[in-house]
Amino acid sequence: MIATEELLWEQVRTRATPEQVSWLEDAVASVLGEPESIRRLFPAVGRRAGRAPLDPAADPADVHAWTVDDAGRTLLLLALGDDAGAELDELYRHGDTAERRGILRALPYLPVGDAGVALVEDAVRTNELGLIAAALGPYAFARLDDDAVAQAVLKCVFVGIPLGGLDGLGPRITPHVSRMLAAFVHERVAAGRTVPADVWPVIDRFPPEDELSEIQAELDNPVAERREAARAALALRNQRST
Amino acid sequence: MRIFDPHVHMTSRTTDDYEAMAASGVKAIVEPAFWLGQPRTSVGSFVDYFSSLIGWERFRAAQFGIRHHCTIGLNPKEANDLAIRDEVLAVLPRYLEKDGVVAVGEIGFDSMTSAEEEAFVEQLAIAREHELPVLVHTPHRDKEAGTRRTLELLEEADFPPGQAVVDHNNELTVGMVLESGCWAGFSIYPFTKMDEHRMVRILEEHGLERMLVNSAADWGISDPLKVAKTVAAMQEAGFSEDDVDRLVWLNPCEFFGQSGRLELEEVEYDRAETFAGSSVLRGERVET
Numbered sequence: 001m002i003a004t005e006e007l008l009w010e011q012v013r014t015r016a017t018p019e020q021v022s023w024l025e026d027a028v029a030s031v032l033g034e035p036e037s038i039r040r041l042f043p044a045v046g047r048r049a050g051r052a053p054l055d056p057a058a059d060p061a062d063v064h065a066w067t068v069d070d071a072g073r074t075l076l077l078l079a080l081g082d083d084a085g086a087e088l089d090e091l092y093r094h095g096d097t098a099e100r101r102g103i104l105r106a107l108p109y110l111p112v113g114d115a116g117v118a119l120v121e122d123a124v125r126t127n128e129l130g131l132i133a134a135a136l137g138p139y140a141f142a143r144l145d146d147d148a149v150a151q152a153v154l155k156c157v158f159v160g161i162p163l164g165g166l167d168g169l170g171p172r173i174t175p176h177v178s179r180m181l182a183a184f185v186h187e188r189v190a191a192g193r194t195v196p197a198d199v200w201p202v203i204d205r206f207p208p209e210d211e212l213s214e215i216q217a218e219l220d221n222p223v224a225e226r227r228e229a230a231r232a233a234l235a236l237r238n239q240r241s242t
Numbered sequence: 243m244r245i246f247d248p249h250v251h252m253t254s255r256t257t258d259d260y261e262a263m264a265a266s267g268v269k270a271i272v273e274p275a276f277w278l279g280q281p282r283t284s285v286g287s288f289v290d291y292f293s294s295l296i297g298w299e300r301f302r303a304a305q306f307g308i309r310h311h312c313t314i315g316l317n318p319k320e321a322n323d324l325a326i327r328d329e330v331l332a333v334l335p336r337y338l339e340k341d342g343v344v345a346v347g348e349i350g351f352d353s354m355t356s357a358e359e360e361a362f363v364e365q366l367a368i369a370r371e372h373e374l375p376v377l378v379h380t381p382h383r384d385k386e387a388g389t390r391r392t393l394e395l396l397e398e399a400d401f402p403p404g405q406a407v408v409d410h411n412n413e414l415t416v417g418m419v420l421e422s423g424c425w426a427g428f429s430i431y432p433f434t435k436m437d438e439h440r441m442v443r444i445l446e447e448h449g450l451e452r453m454l455v456n457s458a459a460d461w462g463i464s465d466p467l468k469v470a471k472t473v474a475a476m477q478e479a480g481f482s483e484d485d486v487d488r489l490v491w492l493n494p495c496e497f498f499g500q501s502g503r504l505e506l507e508e509v510e511y512d513r514a515e516t517f518a519g520s521s522v523l524r525g526e527r528v529e530t
Contacts, residue, residue, distance in 0.1 A: 039335060039336050040336065040372070041339070042339075043337075043339040043340045043341075046341065047503070093289075094289065094333065094337070097297075097518070126518060127520075128518050
């Protein structure tokens with residue numbers, strides 16, 4: 001945990017103004033002294049400490065990129081120590097989108113055991129890309145069961161969240177996940193639509209023969225749009241393997 | 243012409259209203275938390291209402307190029323429900339630090355009960371803690387006495403008068419409010435409270451300093467274009483463009499700017515955008 005805190009402070013200090021940093025230092029000191037003060041400090045983090053991407057090279061539209069307020073909120077939650085579990089639910093319930101995202105990002109670093117799983121499940125049920133992306137990190141992938149992981153990955157594909165940014169997904173890919181994504185590709189191709197390139201590494205972890213041959217067969221479909229869509233989808237797969 | 247309506251309950255209005263307001267020049271609004279026409283029965287209803295004021299409603303306004311801010315507070319009517327009052331007051335600090343929350347309000351008197359007075363005084367203290375101005379409602383019945391008591395309590399609490407707007411004034415209350423150093427708000431209604439021609443006479447007599455004009459449009463018979471109609475009446479009476487701009491733009495900016503949380507840059511919007519996955523569009527978008 002020490003490493004996380006130091007790293008976050010270092011990044012915040014390079015990205016925020018001295019005034020913003022000093023507000024955050026005071027806020028952390030306040031939570032250390034009086035844990036309940038997090039209830040009024042937590043909503044103000046974005047306004048007081050900034051909301052820029054934490055990595056200056058990050059694309060501000062990247063749903064996986066941490067922001068300064070995500071880091072600030074994580075530092076406040078870390079300051080709660082063992083009290084974090086007691087505050088988590090109410091902070092989330094009263095939080096706006098940015099506050100909820102901050103909580104979800106912080107989960108892997110907090111001593112809360114499984115207390116955050118319900119929040120992860122809530123976030124994945126929404127249609128807010130930032131929340132879904134923040135929920136699906138190492139904390140979730142260490143705790144969700146196989147079915148929940150499969151549904152979450154499929155949801156990401158449907159709403160347009162890049163799979164490559166899902167930290168911790170790798171070891172949780174099952175033949176079931178590979179098959180579901182291949183079926184998704186087939187469905188899209190049959191509708192004459194495009195697919196994102198990042199489904200292929202997941203499909204090719206456990207290549208599902210039936211679904212793949214169905215996609216292959218679309219190359220000879222009498223409908224031109226389906227043939228074209230199949231060509232485009234398979235080209236993305238081949239690009240990856242070359 | 244740019245208009246800032248400093249008191250309008252958009253939660254109760256339609257997208258047609260937003261469209262007409264934008265066309266009339268409205269670029270910014272403040273939506274005070276108030277009661278909803280019938281009493282709420284649990285703190286959860288307040289929490290969801292506050293969340294909608296900082297979330298969905300702000301998003302909806304932005305889809306019409308309008309900057310939406312709000313005030314958060316326990317309104318006087320429901321301050322009389324002792325079972326709920328303390329729970330609502332307890333969640334206020336969580337909401338008063340949200341972005342776009344520019345004052346504590348509406349607070350004050352409805353029926354001049356001791357429960358209303360306690361909630362008012364307590365929320366004045368909460369406003370000081372959060373360094374926010376207050377938006378104070380005055381009663382429809384026995385308005386003069388209610389306004390006088392309101393000003394006394396503000397003074398007893400040592401609340402900085404420049405950070406309080408006392409709302410819903412008329413010819414008989416405006417003098418004492420301005421004299422106290424507070425701001426004076428006027429709600430221009432179709433039939434009651436105050437109309438735009440009486441408003442012009444008040445402005446001619448009392449000037450423009452610390453004056454705010456609003457539509458207070460809500461779920462009752464009211465008109466979200468009343469600020470624009472007051473502007474028309476002012477122009478007819480010979481007020482200059484600068485006078486108009488001061489009253490309907492600079493004054494609300496100055497008052498609510500004390501929160502440090504006004505956001506007034508032009509809104510860039512795309513109606514296909516979503517908030518929490520919902521958009522203001524219904525069904526498939528027709529390509530134009």
